[in-house]
Amino acid sequence: MSRLIVIALRMLIWLLLSADPELLNVAIGLAVSLALPLPRRVRALSPGQFWRALGESVTALPQAYSQAARLLLHRRLEESVVHDEPARVGGRASSVLVFLDVFRITLTPFTIALGLEGGGRRYRVHELVFEEKER
Amino acid sequence: MSLLVFGMVLALLLPILVVCRRTDVWHRLAAFASVSTKVAMVMLVVSVVRDDWMVGLVGVIVLSVGNGAVMLLANLLQGVEG
Amino acid sequence: MSGALLADAPGVLAALAQGASAVLLGLGLLFWFAGSWPLLGRASYLTKLHYLGISDTLGSALMLLGLLLRFQREWPLLVLALLSLVVWNTIFGYVLAACSQPRRRP
Numbered sequence: 001m002s003r004l005i006v007i008a009l010r011m012l013i014w015l016l017l018s019a020d021p022e023l024l025n026v027a028i029g030l031a032v033s034l035a036l037p038l039p040r041r042v043r044a045l046s047p048g049q050f051w052r053a054l055g056e057s058v059t060a061l062p063q064a065y066s067q068a069a070r071l072l073l074h075r076r077l078e079e080s081v082v083h084d085e086p087a088r089v090g091g092r093a094s095s096v097l098v099f100l101d102v103f104r105i106t107l108t109p110f111t112i113a114l115g116l117e118g119g120g121r122r123y124r125v126h127e128l129v130f131e132e133k134e135r
Numbered sequence: 136m137s138l139l140v141f142g143m144v145l146a147l148l149l150p151i152l153v154v155c156r157r158t159d160v161w162h163r164l165a166a167f168a169s170v171s172t173k174v175a176m177v178m179l180v181v182s183v184v185r186d187d188w189m190v191g192l193v194g195v196i197v198l199s200v201g202n203g204a205v206m207l208l209a210n211l212l213q214g215v216e217g
Numbered sequence: 218m219s220g221a222l223l224a225d226a227p228g229v230l231a232a233l234a235q236g237a238s239a240v241l242l243g244l245g246l247l248f249w250f251a252g253s254w255p256l257l258g259r260a261s262y263l264t265k266l267h268y269l270g271i272s273d274t275l276g277s278a279l280m281l282l283g284l285l286l287r288f289q290r291e292w293p294l295l296v297l298a299l300l301s302l303v304v305w306n307t308i309f310g311y312v313l314a315a316c317s318q319p320r321r322r323p
Contacts, residue, residue: 202305
């Protein structure tokens with residue numbers, strides 16, 4: 001599954017960059033994306049997990065815009081905290097899943113992921129909190 | 136559209152001003168990253184307005200590779216400091 | 218009457234797209250200014266990174282959407298720019314934030 005995603009990503013970039021849907025061009029892109037070296041060892045990733053994580057990342061986009069609007073309207077905040085958020089997939093998660101999780105956390109303007117801790121069991125997250133909300 | 140480009144260049148001046156002041160190296164790095172993204176965006180807008188595919192291609196490449204360079208610098212800096 | 222309306226529909230749609238793209242471009246520029254302004258202040262590094270995420274990722278994405286509505290001919294380039302901008306810039310903010318933390322000894 002991870003390898004399939006990598007190949008699909010390469011094809012997408014090739015097709016958008018060349019913008020030429022002819023058969024020969026597509027064949028060249030496919031050959032190149034298959035010929036480039038693939039990661040040798042990947043952790044198992046089920047399609048269900050992947051689609052759920054991707055869906056959450058996509059739904060984070062409108063959330064990010066609403067949070068950005070709130071952040072820009074409220075000028076008074078400045079209460080930054082660092083806390084831990086448990087990763088849903090404990091232990092040995094696939095790198096694709098970790099990537100999507102970090103993407104989802106960092107995309108929203110209130111939170112930034114600071115790293116993975118405890119052997120991949122939880123994320124350190126830096127978060128902005130309104131002062132009004134605290135009191 | 137020229138008004139848009141004008142406004143973008145004006146916004147581009149803000150991080151450049153930050154870089155020119157004496158600040159912490161991390162703040163400077165963040166400002167440089169902002170400059171990189173903004174310059175690439177200005178490039179894309181100009182290319183689209185002038186209907187020039189090649190300049191747009193350069194803009195896309197700058198958008199991805201320029202940030203990669205700053206990323207490497209950040210990693211290096213962490214190694215030096217830590 | 219309705220026939221005339223239907224014949225006019227592409228023009229109306231084009232005008233609508235023009236207006237929407239102008240709104241999107243203006244909003245993107247506003248995000249740029251609002252997100253870059255805190256860089257000048259004395260906020261902490263991570264707070265500035267939050268604002269930079271707004272300005273560079275979300276504002277630029279809005280601008281690219283506006284351009285996409287206006288110039289359909291170059292859509293592959295713009296879609297590629299949109300994808301690489303959102304993904305790459307977000308991960309970039311994460312890398313800057315994570316690298317500024319002192320490395321932890323296990």
